[in-house]
Every structure is written in C-alpha cells, then in structure tokens.
Amino acid sequence: xxxxxxxxxxxxxxxxxxxxxxxxxxxxxxxxxxxxxxxxxxxxxxxxxxxxxxxxxxxxxxxxxxxxxxxxxxxxxxxxxxxxxxxxxxxxxxxxxxxxxxxxxxxxxxxxxxxxxxxxxxxxxxxxxxxxxxxxxxxxxxxxxxxxxxxxxxxxxxxxxxxxxxxxxxxxxxxxxxxxxxxxxxxxxxxxxxxxxxxxxxxxxxxxxxxxxxxxxxxxxxxxxxxxxxxxxxxxxxxxxxxxxxxxxxxxxxxxxxxxxxxxxxxxxxxxxxxxxxxxxxxxxxxxxxxxxxxxxxxxxxxxxxxxxxxxxxxxxxxxxxxxxxxxxxxxxxxxxxxxxxxxxxxxxxxxxxxxxxxxxxxxxxxxxxxxxxxxxxxxxxxxxxxxxxxxxxxxxxxxxxxxxxxxxxxxxxxxxxxxxxxxxxxxxxxxxxxxxxxxxxxxxxxxxxxxxxxxxxxxxxxxxxxxxxxxxxxxxxxxxxxxxxxxxxxxxxxxxxxxxxxxxxxxxxxxxxxxxxxxxxxxxxxxxxxxxxxxxxxxxxxxxxxxxxxxxxxxxxxxxxxxxxxxxxxxxxxxxxxxxxxxxxxxxxxxxxxxxxxxxxxxxxxxxxxxxxxxxxxxxxxxxxxxxxxxxxxxxxxxxxxxxxxxxxxxxxxxxxxxxxxxxxxxxxxxxxxxxxxxxxxxxxxxxxxxxxxxxxxxxxxxxxxxxxxxxxxxxxxxxxxxxxxxxxxxxxxxxxxxxxxxxxxxxxxxxxxxxxxxx
Numbered sequence: 001x002x003x004x005x006x007x008x009x010x011x012x013x014x015x016x017x018x019x020x021x022x023x024x025x026x027x028x029x030x031x032x033x034x035x036x037x038x039x040x041x042x043x044x045x046x047x048x049x050x051x052x053x054x055x056x057x058x059x060x061x062x063x064x065x066x067x068x069x070x071x072x073x074x075x076x077x078x079x080x081x082x083x084x085x086x087x088x089x090x091x092x093x094x095x096x097x098x099x100x101x102x103x104x105x106x107x108x109x110x111x112x113x114x115x116x117x118x119x120x121x122x123x124x125x126x127x128x129x130x131x132x133x134x135x136x137x138x139x140x141x142x143x144x145x146x147x148x149x150x151x152x153x154x155x156x157x158x159x160x161x162x163x164x165x166x167x168x169x170x171x172x173x174x175x176x177x178x179x180x181x182x183x184x185x186x187x188x189x190x191x192x193x194x195x196x197x198x199x200x201x202x203x204x205x206x207x208x209x210x211x212x213x214x215x216x217x218x219x220x221x222x223x224x225x226x227x228x229x230x231x232x233x234x235x236x237x238x239x240x241x242x243x244x245x246x247x248x249x250x251x252x253x254x255x256x257x258x259x260x261x262x263x264x265x266x267x268x269x270x271x272x273x274x275x276x277x278x279x280x281x282x283x284x285x286x287x288x289x290x291x292x293x294x295x296x297x298x299x300x301x302x303x304x305x306x307x308x309x310x311x312x313x314x315x316x317x318x319x320x321x322x323x324x325x326x327x328x329x330x331x332x333x334x335x336x337x338x339x340x341x342x343x344x345x346x347x348x349x350x351x352x353x354x355x356x357x358x359x360x361x362x363x364x365x366x367x368x369x370x371x372x373x374x375x376x377x378x379x380x381x382x383x384x385x386x387x388x389x390x391x392x393x394x395x396x397x398x399x400x401x402x403x404x405x406x407x408x409x410x411x412x413x414x415x416x417x418x419x420x421x422x423x424x425x426x427x428x429x430x431x432x433x434x435x436x437x438x439x440x441x442x443x444x445x446x447x448x449x450x451x452x453x454x455x456x457x458x459x460x461x462x463x464x465x466x467x468x469x470x471x472x473x474x475x476x477x478x479x480x481x482x483x484x485x486x487x488x489x490x491x492x493x494x495x496x497x498x499x500x501x502x503x504x505x506x507x508x509x510x511x512x513x514x515x516x517x518x519x520x521x522x523x524x525x526x527x528x529x530x531x532x533x534x535x536x537x538x539x540x541x542x543x544x545x546x547x548x549x550x551x552x553x554x555x556x557x558x559x560x561x562x563x564x565x566x567x568x569x570x571x572x573x574x575x576x577x578x579x580x581x582x583x584x585x586x587x588x589x590x591x592x593x594x595x596x597x598x599x600x601x602x603x604x605x606x607x608x609x610x611x612x613x614x615x616x617x618x619x620x621x622x623x624x625x626x627x628x629x630x631x632x633x634x635x636x637x638x639x640x641x642x643x644x645x646x647x648x649x650x651x652x653x654x655x656x657x658x659x660x661x662x663x664x665x666x667x668x669x670x671x672x673x674x675x676x677x678x679x680x681x682x683x684x685x686x687x688x689x690x691x692x693x694x695x696x697x698x699x700x701x702x703x704x705x706x707x708x709x710x711x712x713x714x715x716x717x718x719x720x721x722x723x724x725x726x727x728x729x730x731x732x733x734x735x736x737x738x739x740x741x742x743x744x745x746x747x748x749x750x751x752x753x754x755x756x757x758x759x760x761x
Contacts, residue, residue: 005284007309010317011324012713013654016287017086019317020261021093023285027073027257028098073100074255078265078295079650080104086261101255105270106230109237113228116247123240129226132584135577137622139229140166142581143218153210167677169231172215176234177267177299178682182219186212192681192691225588227581238269242276252280259285264292264302268684271305278311286312291706294649297675304684323712323729331708334751336701351756353733359662362736363395366659367402369732370640373657374408381408385641385655387648387711389667392740399642409639413647418621419574422567424555427454429615431550432543433499435531438608440496442615448501449488452479455554456520478520483513487521500532501525527553543611544575569627575614582610645707646674654714659732663753664745668707669700704748 006023008016075090077083087102103111113120114131121128134142144165147154154164175185186208193204222232241247258277260266263286278284286308293302319325327348354369356362366386373379386399400410419425430451433443456479479487490507493500504510504521513521531549534540551568560568617623641653645668680691680699715729735753739745 005278005312006286007312007314008285008287008317009290009309009314010287011291011319012289012710013322013716014317014319016289016317017089017261019315020259020285020287021086021090024073024075024090024098024100024259025094027259027283027285028094028100030257072255073098073257073259074108075100075102076105076108076258076260076266076270077102078104078262080107081651082261085652105266106234108273109269110228110230110233112247113233113236113241116241116244116250119244119247120236120240123244124223126223127226127588129584129587131226131228132580133228133233134222134581135574136230137617138577138581139169140622141617142227143169146218146221147214150214153207153214156207168211168215169229170676171211171678172219173229173231173234174299174676174679174682176231176238177269178301178684178687179238179269179272180682180687181239182215182235183212185215188681188687189678191688192678192686225584227584234267234269238272242272248276248280251277252282256282257284258282261287262289262292263287263305263308264289265295265300266305267299268301268304271301271308274308278308284308284312291709293706294646294710296703297679299676299679299682301683319713323715323731324709328709328712331712331752332705334755335708335748336705347752347756349757350728350730351733351752352730353663353735353753353756353758355753355758356736358738359395359736359740360398362661362734363398364402366661366732366734367399370403370659371406371408375406379657380638381640382638383656384659385643385648385653385657386659386661387643387645388661389645389665390662391642391644394740395661396642403640409637411639411641413641413643413651414626416624416626417563419567419570419623419625420618420621422564422625423450423454424564425567425571425618427451427554428547428550428571429618431528431531432546432611432615434501434528435535435540435546436543436608436611437497439612439615440494440499442612443499444494445485445488445492448492449481449484452484452487452521452524453477453481455524456484456517457554457558479517483517486513487517491521501528542579542607543614544572544579547572547575563625566627567625570623570625573627574618574623578614578617579610645711648714649707649710654716656716656728657730657732658711658715659734660711660749661734662736662739662745662747663733663749664735664737664747665739666745666747669704669748 008019010016075086077086083102083104090100090102110133117131120126140162144151144162147165151161154161154168156164159167171185171189172182175182175188180188186205189208189211190205219232219235222229223236228236255277258274260270260274263270274284274286288302288306288309293300296302331347354362354365356365370384370386374381374384388395396412396415400412403410420429426447427450430443430447433439433447454477456477458476458478486507487504491502491504493502501524503525504513504518507513510518531540531546535546540546551572555564555568641648641655643651643653680686680695715731733749733753733756735745735750737745
C-alpha cells in the first residue's frame, strides 16, 4: 500500500471529519479538472486580439481535459444522514470546486452492481432486464410467499415464522457483508451455536442446512427476475463483480482517491474494496473511532477494518476537554467493573437524578422538568436531548404531548412510526376498498366512519390558525365523529364484492345530519362513484393514480404538518415500489406471479388481488413513514431531541443537557434491536469459532463502555449562552422503580442513581 494514505484515529469529537475535509481539499487540487482552473487575469493594456487568443487557448485546454470532469474522488459516509451533513460541510469549505462522488457503502455497492449489470448477466447467465431493488419490507413479504410451500423447514420452537423469516434474510445479509459464501452459513451457525443451541446436533445440522437451501433458492429466484436485496447486492459485488478483471480496470481508473469517514461502522466487504484500491495505486484517507462501533451487531466489523492502518500514515487526534475525559473512567468502573461500592465515588453536581415509583410518573416529571427549565431560560430547547435504551409508543407519545402542550417542539429521530397509524393513510386505504371490487372483507363501518371524518377536513383560514410547537393546526371537520357514525350505520352497504356508500336519503332522519355535513358527504359520495365508474371502464391504470387523485382532492388544500406530509410521501413511494415489483413479477411469469408463490395464478393477475395484498401489507405495520430526503427542508423551530441510544449516537448530535431515560432498564446492557441474530458469528475474528455465554457478557460490557464514553463526550458547552447567561452542562438520570410492564428496574446503571444528587424540584 502507498505510504501517502492517511489513517486518522481519535475519540468522539476530536476533529476527524474536519481533517478528512482538509485532506479532500488537498486531494482535489491534484486532479486535473476545468473546475480547478482559475482563468488568468487579463491586464487592461492587452489588445482585444490577445484576449481572444487567450480565451481560445483556454477553451482548447478545457476540451482536452474534458475527460477529467468525471468524479475521481470517492467519499463514503456511514449512513445517509451523515453523508448529507458531510456533503454540506464539504460544499461550504470548497464551494463545489472539485468533482467527487459521495455515497454510503451499501449505496456504492448498489450503484456498482446496477451500473455493471451486463457483466453479471454474462457471468451468471441471467435474463437481460434492468435490476430492481427490493425494500426490506417487500423482501420479507416476497420471501414468505416464496417459501410458503416449504415453510415448515424454518419452524423453530419459541420463534414465530415471521421472525424466523426475518432472521434468515438477516443471516444472508450478514454473510454477504463478511464475504462469506451462502453455502457456508450452516457450518458457521453450527460451529458458533454448538454450546448454546437447542436440540440434538443432528437436528440443528438439518435445520441450518434447510436455511442454506432456502436462501440459495431465494437468491436464484430473485436474480432470474432482476430483483435485488441488500444481501444479494453485496454478495454479487464481492463474489462476482469485484474479482472481474474488466470491472477492476474501470474501478482503478475512476477512483484514484478514496475518502471514508467513520470506517469503524463499515462491513468487512469494504476492507476488500479499500485494500484493492490501495494496492493498485489509489490514495486513501480514513477516519476511525476506536470507541465508536455504533453499528457493531448490524454488520459492521471495526476490528477487521482497523487492519487498513498497517499501510497508512497514522495520525492520532485528541479530543478537547469533555466529560468523557474528566469522569468517563470512574463511571465505567462504577457501572461495568462488577458494580463497585457506590460509596467509593460521588458523582459531580451536574449529575442529578429524577426518581419515581411508576414509569408514568417518571415520564410526566421528566417532561415537567424540561418545561420548567426552558421557561426559566436556563436552557434552550435545541440544547436538550432525551435519550433512552428503547422508546415505546407510550413514552414517545407522553413526552411529545406534554412538551407540545407547553409550546415546546420535539424532534423525534427516526421515529419508525408505522404508516398505518396515520388516520389519513387508513382513510386512503378505505377508498381503495370502495373503488376496487372484491375487497369487502377489508372494510367495516368503523373504517368508513373514520374515512368520512378524515376526508371532510376543511381548510382553515389564516385567522383561524393556531400553531403549536409541532406546527400542527387545530383543524375542523365538516363531518364530526358522531355524524360520521350515523352515516356509516345507515348509509354504508357492506358487501363482499361491492361495498359502497348509499345516498344520504337512505337515512330516514338525514335532516338531522345538517346542511354542511350533508353537502360534504354528497361530494365524497359523488367523487368515489366517479372513480369506481372509471375503474370499471379501465380508465385507472393502477391504484397509484387513485391514491394521487385522493390526496389532491382531500388533503392538499388543507394544512399538513411535516409528519403528515412524510406519511403521504412514504405511502406514494411504497405504492409505486409495490406495483413496480408486481409488474416485474407478472412480466417474468406471463401475468402469473410465479409458480412457487401462489396456488391461484389466475387470481394473482387481477388488479383487485394486488390491491388486497397491498392493503394487508400496510396493515401489518411493517412500513414506517421515513421517506427521502431524511430531513425537512427549510426552517424548523428549535426542538428538544428525542431518540434511542443507537439513533442518538448514529446522528452525531451534541447537547448541553442530556436526560437518560429509564436509566435502570436492563436494555442499557443488551444490544436489543441494534444487534441482529447471529451477528457476532460473522465477524472476521470470530468466523468458525464458538460463541459462548462469556463472549456475550464480555461483548455487552464493551458495548456499555462505548455507550457511556460516547454519551459523555457529546455533553458540550453551548457556544452562545442561554437566556439567563448560563452555559453549564447537566445530565439527568431518570429512573422509575417499575418498568412499563410492572417489573422492577434492576439495570446496570443503578449505581449512578445511587451516587448522584436528587433533583431539587
């Protein structure tokens, strides 16, 4: 590897990304590109002919260097949000002077596989069709339908079939991330779980062999239809594309410079990519946090990536004075190292505890403390973060409601709220059941009543707007829930084939509904009947057009919050993707989805059947409202940050005040949803070895140590003091004796509660 490559290492907030940007500017100046050339200043005494000749020569030089305008710097970031933030900082530092290509590791693999798909067609003898990537939720649905005839092979005691299908797909992705062939997954699982597995060795061997068999069938089925998942993309890249000599020549020519931020969050396959580029003359700049590893358990392999530093110049950075340096080690010893005597160490005064008996009381008191201190001007909303090991819907709703009621906005990071939880989404799905035939089992009177209430939402004049902290308006509905219930009881005709709304005169006392509600109901009825007639006349190409018409008709004219807009955008993105996949399946099976998915291919080709599956798909709650882009555009009000530990660390945010919610929860020690099943077995240092209970306990302690040091490093002083001139930092330890399920809280952070001062409020 060339010695000019640079390995930048350091703890949280030590300036690694700033050094990366500095190196980007240096590398950008070395690229021969018209974007880098500054036209020489022409002196006034020069003649017009000299000026013209100079410009002609400059144009000629630009034409000769046109081939260098393509991006020659590859910039990688750990996730999409980090990439956007990094690009903003690079743009500010360079004014977009140097050409580059920015993406995430998975985004890079996807782009490369799609770009060089013809090479894969030749290598794997695939059909000549453009590839289509599956979303994770669509991947699971298709896999469950594909494996349905053999689903008994995935049955395992104590694990639901849905969970087992997700585990199987995750194992395939983990194997691809670690450059492990699919056929070796069974052997790795058997060797890794031989001491903790349930059942006889022969039974487990057969079970793991079934997993491998089903995954190989799934991969072949998807590739033949041009369907790509993250697991398939990654395996195609490392197994077939990266070793291809033609591709290697293009890769070397395209990217003589590679810059990667936070490589401690990258999967093992990126080591193969970086190692190849550096061995063939590329220059790399990498940033690495020894105590980062946020995505360890989700496919990242920081120890394996750390081997890149052997061929680089190492530059170690030190962080500015922060709480991790000041108090990190004593806290880690107090919490992690066998629960030392709490009387040995007394936490500083900026550690304060909020203790209650019930969790409901804890949520209320925590929110009240935030409201009180913000109103007193001690802290600003954007300087406060609520961090929890896990956020259930009750906690999220309670905190947001109390803070919003006090006029304080809340930014919930990656809320992952199911799309079906939005009333307007349920109303749109109810419209589908009334327009397309054969969907009567998916709609009832309650759904119709809710639909009438949501669709009758009227626009509010400027004088009627009342904006709260979340930019929500006090909206009025021309059909209130009581009238909607009466209309649904008397004017809805349930039918398996053709459920429909009846004229309002069907209700004998329709005069009690009122003029405004009657007028709006008739408008809704007329619009739905018009769409139904157009569907029967085949004037609706697919349900996506119907959803778009409904949104334009009933929602665009009213005020919508950012959350509601996100839900509608995600619905349209999901519907578009769903019908693209269905269209691809029909094209590959001549209007039959596939031989292995359904027993009734004739029905499968019908539009109503696809609509039915789409509605049931959304009602399972597997789709969340997280459309692209990942953040709002324009000005947003100052807001309190609400996030899980993983979300907060991945966002790289810093706050002056932190509220550690449920500090007594055992989830602080376990990885929870941030760890995939079998993930430790696919680390390069663990391949082929047995994973024991002691290994799990050691891994949990190491994760807790990294979490504590990282959170402490992100408690920062404010650059501008708050209203009353204070810029102190503070950590609140929020603890309730009982969890939401009524169990006693006995987590590993309890020694901190015992060693801290109680909140004086």
